[in-house]
Amino acid sequence: MYRNHFELTKKPFEISPDPEFLWLGEKHREGLAVLKYGILENKGFLLITGEVGTGKTALIRAIEREVKARAIIVTIPDPGMGLMDFYHFLAAELNIERDFRNKGEFLARFKRLMLEAFSGYRRVLLIIDESQRLNHELLEEIRLLSNIDLEGKVVINIFFVGQSEFREILAREENRAVRQRITVSYHLPALDEAETAQYIRHRLRVAGTQREIFTAPAVQAVHESAKGLPRLINILCDHAMMTAYIRGAKTVDAEIVRECARELGITIGEAVPGGKTAGGKRADAAETPRTKAPSAAERPRASGSRVRAALVFALVLLALLAGWHFYGDAVSQQLALWGKGREAPAAAFPRGQEPGASLQAAPPLPLAAGLRPPPEDAAKAAPPAEAAAPAPRQAAPPASEQATPPAAPEATAEPRRPAAEAVAPAPRPFVLQEFTVFFDPNSIELNPRARETVATAAGLLRASPGTAALVEGHSDGAGDPAYNLFLSGKRAMAVKTQLVAQGLHPDRVNITAFGAERPVDTNETAEGRNKNRRVVIRIVPRPGS
Structure with a gap:
């Protein structure tokens, strides 16, 4: 997608092993x-x-x-x-x-x-x-x-x-x-910073360019984020070049690399081995560390410690249950008194309507202040007629009752707050609308139906300047987890590219890659895997709008 922009003959940072790129x-x-x-x-x-x-x-x-x-x-x-x-x-x-x-x-x-x-x-x-x-x-x-x-x-x-x-x-x-x-x-061992720079330069040369596409601070940011692991370097550099292409930049700077690292969610653990072998030196088999097995005298002590810990836990649990039996009602009443006058607790979304669920069968969500729905959704966003029905008229009293003076009015009770106001919104981003785009296996291409869905989402975003898009990439559970994470990120980036092509500013579109971590169906069947290969576009209020 970005080869012509950077004048390359082939993609330089594929994660599949290629002898031509061997470094x-x-x-x-x-x-x-x-x-x-x-x-x-x-x-x-x-x-x-x-x-x-x-x-x-x-x-x-x-x-x-x-x-x-x-x-x-x-x-x-x-x-x-x-x-x-x-x-x-x-x-x-x-x-x-x-x-x-x-x-x-x-x-x-x-x-x-x-x-x-x-x-x-x-x-x-x-x-x-x-x-x-x-x-x-x-x-x-x-x-x-x-x-x-x-x-x-x-x-x-x-x-x-x-x-x-x-x-x-x-x-x-x-x-x-x-x-x-x-x-x-x-x-x-992993690559050091100088080797990371050589590795990136080598792959770009093989791909057909002599130009330094990554600045020196960008290379340093790649090394810090990928911890010198070649596979993660490939994933991060490919993502950074795609972002630079979307922005029309001819070079990749450190800011782009750090932004892509946050979007990909790259997390690296500490290196495991140490000593000469961990430093890349040859080690004799006799130097392999051994795990010390517990002695016969230590095993009974360990068993006794576990028994004592279990008894202490059981006694504490019994004490808590007994305390609640005798004092539970008083504690509940005191907590209720302390809660008066404070804000209501956070609202729980009804089952099936939480953020991330399909909005096709769910009732319309209220829009944030200052936002208006597109024309085709205006009727859906309006509250039901029953909720706004006027109070019924009272019939005129008979003549005999008209002369009777009205009784003193009773003290008006404070109007009860609707049940919806008793609970505050959940902490997750408030979703105005949601769209799902599906993909073929091992593909990042948008088919005509997917392009139509993205165009609909882009139209809603253009009509509501105070909104932003959260684009989440997913894959099925087949294959290598690192490859699935990479593929889901590429799918999310493809959707972001299409949204930007529809006239949206890149800052309004944030992408996240989840790989196979959040399936919506089983990965044991072809039908389930088809549902899991997706990108979800969530339209939410823009921060500060």
Whole structure:
């Protein structure tokens, strides 16, 4: 969408791995050299870990290209499976016939394949991605695969790739046999600020421009917001370039980057590993931290502490219940007396009419002062005729009663406040109108019906200058959560772009990306996923209007 504006030949910040955009910084090159050494020297088990989005997949692709001619490479993208499912998947990747009925038949054929590969001067490299999903039983089975050798020579390299939590799994006492076989390990750290600048510059060069689109303060803001994680850098930079395009700017400054970071809601945790391995240095398997198990003497004490805590909690709960039984009415009356003369509590929206619910079947909401609805909604916004009906006329009294002097008027009671005034509005933004736009899977394109809906929303916004639009992007629950968050942000930005094209100022449109966090239906069915792939436009009073 913004390629022509910045004179690019392709989009520079896609999150899917693209070999053409591969950039290896100093830490990536060091990790590549260490792991390549472990593979070529038949070191057996290798380990690479890193936080989410640090570039582990890019490093794996680089290793595959380096050793592809000398090795048979099998990649298992998700090891969260049972034992026989694991064997069947491995057999399919190695082109082994899959009519074996048990583990023994598979191992016999697997060993035959290993020996054939070794006789052809080729090694077998088994890459297990997302290793933090491995359980103890499957870890042990993978370890036993390495027992297949030829006169003491290793015929298979097993390469674990996972998040930092996998080191904690290996540190467990039950996994010590696997831990002791890891001879080469490397932790991939995040990029520093200088590497972040090089990374952004490299991707822009590959995309077809030599111009510095991001200012130096903008690059610094990207690094601070994305914490040096390449995947988040891609998401944030793509969003910032889209915002600059909407505003007609030829460069991206720090203000745009910070605004996009707030809209995307990027939150990063602290780095997990420490020491030499966390700094990007090679670590021996013996240096892997171990989790200290409680001793036999400590276990009874811990059990006794839990029992005492449970008894104390039960006694406190019984005391509270007894106090309420004897003094509950008096407390309630006193609270009621204190509440007199104060503002009424916040109003709860009726079920089905809270902000975010569809307004098609709900009664019309009152407009803020100074706002008027569009002509087609004027009738809906007007109160029902019954609510404004005049008081009924009284029939004229008979002549005999006209001469009777009227009785002294009774003291007029203070008119009762309507029930609606007894409660104040809820703290969420007050929604004047709401529109929903739906999307096809993995798409950010607006179809004709969606464009018509956006045009209707834009017309209402233009007719009411004191309003603003809250644009919320959503996705279904299929796929990677980071990708879903990215996709929902792109959908929200596409709707904002269309609203701006309809004549609205960008400052009146605020976007938020939720990914798959707020589904309106189940993600287990195609119909439910269709409803969840959406962007919601909420028209609310503009702050200060």
